[in-house]
Amino acid sequence: MPVTFTFGEMLSARSVIGTTLAELGEEHENLWVITPDIGAALVEFRDRFPDRFLDVGLAEQVSVGIAAGLAYDGNIPVVSGMLPFLSMRALEQVRTDVCYPNLPVKIIGTHGGLVGNGGSTHYAVEDLALMCALTNMTVTSIGDPLMVGEILRQSMTMDGPIYIRLAVGKKDMVLYEPGEHEVRIGKGIVARDGADATIFTHGTTVAQALQAADALAEEGRSVRVVDMFTLKPIDEELIVRCAEETGGRFVVLEDHLAYGGLASRIADVVADRGLGLAAFERLGIPQVYAGFGEDEQLRDKHGYGLAATVDALRRVLGAS
Numbered sequence: 001m002p003v004t005f006t007f008g009e010m011l012s013a014r015s016v017i018g019t020t021l022a023e024l025g026e027e028h029e030n031l032w033v034i035t036p037d038i039g040a041a042l043v044e045f046r047d048r049f050p051d052r053f054l055d056v057g058l059a060e061q062v063s064v065g066i067a068a069g070l071a072y073d074g075n076i077p078v079v080s081g082m083l084p085f086l087s088m089r090a091l092e093q094v095r096t097d098v099c100y101p102n103l104p105v106k107i108i109g110t111h112g113g114l115v116g117n118g119g120s121t122h123y124a125v126e127d128l129a130l131m132c133a134l135t136n137m138t139v140t141s142i143g144d145p146l147m148v149g150e151i152l153r154q155s156m157t158m159d160g161p162i163y164i165r166l167a168v169g170k171k172d173m174v175l176y177e178p179g180e181h182e183v184r185i186g187k188g189i190v191a192r193d194g195a196d197a198t199i200f201t202h203g204t205t206v207a208q209a210l211q212a213a214d215a216l217a218e219e220g221r222s223v224r225v226v227d228m229f230t231l232k233p234i235d236e237e238l239i240v241r242c243a244e245e246t247g248g249r250f251v252v253l254e255d256h257l258a259y260g261g262l263a264s265r266i267a268d269v270v271a272d273r274g275l276g277l278a279a280f281e282r283l284g285i286p287q288v289y290a291g292f293g294e295d296e297q298l299r300d301k302h303g304y305g306l307a308a309t310v311d312a313l314r315r316v317l318g319a320s
Contacts, residue, residue, distance in 0.1 A: 014041035014166075017108060020149035021045045021078060025052065028156060030075040036063045038081040038109075060085045064093035064105070071103035076156060083109040083165060087127035094161075095134055102136045102160045106152070112141060112165035113204055113255030114298040120289040124165070129260030131163045132232045138185065139232040141165040141254075141262075143206035144175040147229065150183045158185075167204040167255075167295075175206055175227070188235040194224035197249035197279075197316050198242040199309070202228050202262055204295070205253045212253075212309040221317055231265055239269045248278040249316040253309055255299070258284030279319035281312045 022044040025031050033045050034054045046053040056062045060081060067077035079086065086094075086109050098105045110116075112124045131139045142148050142164060155162045162185075166172075181189045191206060192213050201209040206227045213223040224246050226238065242250070250270075252263035263282035270277060283304035290298050299305035 014110065016145050016148045017080065017152070018042055018044050020152050021080075022048055024152065024156060025049045028076055031156075032067070032070050032075050032077045034063045034067050034070075034077060034079050036060045036079075036081045036085070042080060060090040061093045064090045064107070065097055067105045068093070068097035068101070068103055071098075071105050072101070076104055076106070078106040078108060078152075081109045082111050082122070083124040083127050084111055084122055087124055087130055087163075091130060094131075094137075098161045099134045099136045104158055105161045106155050106164065107161065108148075108152070108164040108166070110166045110168055112167055113295070114285065114290050114293075114302075115167045115204065115255070115295045117292055117294060119292050123290060125255075125257050125285050125290070126260065127163075127165065128231055128254075128256050128262070129264070132261075132265065136160045137232065138162040138230070139165075140185065140230050141202040142229055143167075143172070143203045143227065145172040146174055146176070146178060147183055151185065151229075154183075154185050165203060172204075173207050175210075186230050186233050186235065188238045189227040189229065190224060190238075191227045192223070192225040194222040195246055196222045197251065197313060198224040198226055198246045199251045199253055199313065200226045200228050200239075200242075200262060200266055201253040202231065204255050205299075205304075208299075208306055208309060209253055211306055212313055215306075215310050216313050216317070221313075223313055228262055228266075231262055234265050234269065236269050236273070239266055240273060240275065243270070243275045243277060248276060249319060250277060250280045251283065251309070251312045251316055252281070253283045253304060253312075255295070255304075256284055258282050258286060258304075279316035281316055283309060283312055 018041040032052045070077045
């Protein structure tokens with residue numbers, strides 16, 4: 001019998017990646033997996049398809065360059081590694097070798113945000129701003145480990161590149177019951193409905209946003225939580241609908257620099273569409289190098305932990 005998971009249980013997103021890629025390797029004979037020495041979860045694919053698996057060692061630029069070459073030859077390459085290095089060390093290769101010719105390279109990795117206690121060199125906190133700036137790149141940030149497999153499956157038929165951001169990926173909370181929501185690249189998920197305000201979020205902070213909404217419910221306030229797991233292309237119609245249906249009160253919460261990520265993407269839509277909001281607050285990492293610590297400690301330290309999220313919601317709910 002297949003193992004099923006329900007809301008609140010913990011699951012490794014890395015294991016989902018490994019299992020899904022192995023399954024997709026059976027369906028797509030031109031699927032390749034390349035890793036810069038971060039392949040522990042890819043053993044199942046490696047063992048089944050050794051001729052389509054490459055570990056290039058600690059050389060992210062090389063992994064992206066090889067993926068581009070394979071894509072030119074009609075293959076579907078997946079590059080799996082650590083995002084601080086795939087997004088920055090290999091940025092020129094991603095831009096010029098992959099995005100410029102609009103190749104179907106999938107870049108998926110871990111350590112998005114202040115996770116892993118690795119210090120500022122090992123945090124991907126600028127990555128979404130960088131990837132959203134690249135022409136032809138689709139950008140996602142996944143919080144629910146079960147969603148990872150679905151996003152990978154959908155990406156197989158995409159013409160251009162996609163960036164899939166995860167946290168550490170070893171122990172992630174299942175956020176949704178299987179089949180509870182339609183998961184479609186380019187469309188947000190209303191994780192919890194509400195009428196008084198909307199909190200937009202993605203990745204690891206979706207669970208925190210749901211906790212904050214629970215806290216406000218105890219005070220008699222109704223907060224909508226939107227998992228905007230696709231940052232580019234962003235779900236503009238959902239943003240407009242939330243402005244109309246939740247009093248024009250927005251909070252954006254993300255484990256990324258407060259400027260350049262989801263909040264900036266939503267602010268662009270608000271400005272471009274001429275939406276008249278009553279209140280808008282962004283919660284994220286300020287312009288500092290965050291230092292060492294566990295992720296929850298660092299969120300509290302830098303002003304976007306659970307308590308700060310609840311306070312921000314109270315402030316926007318008080319706006320007229």
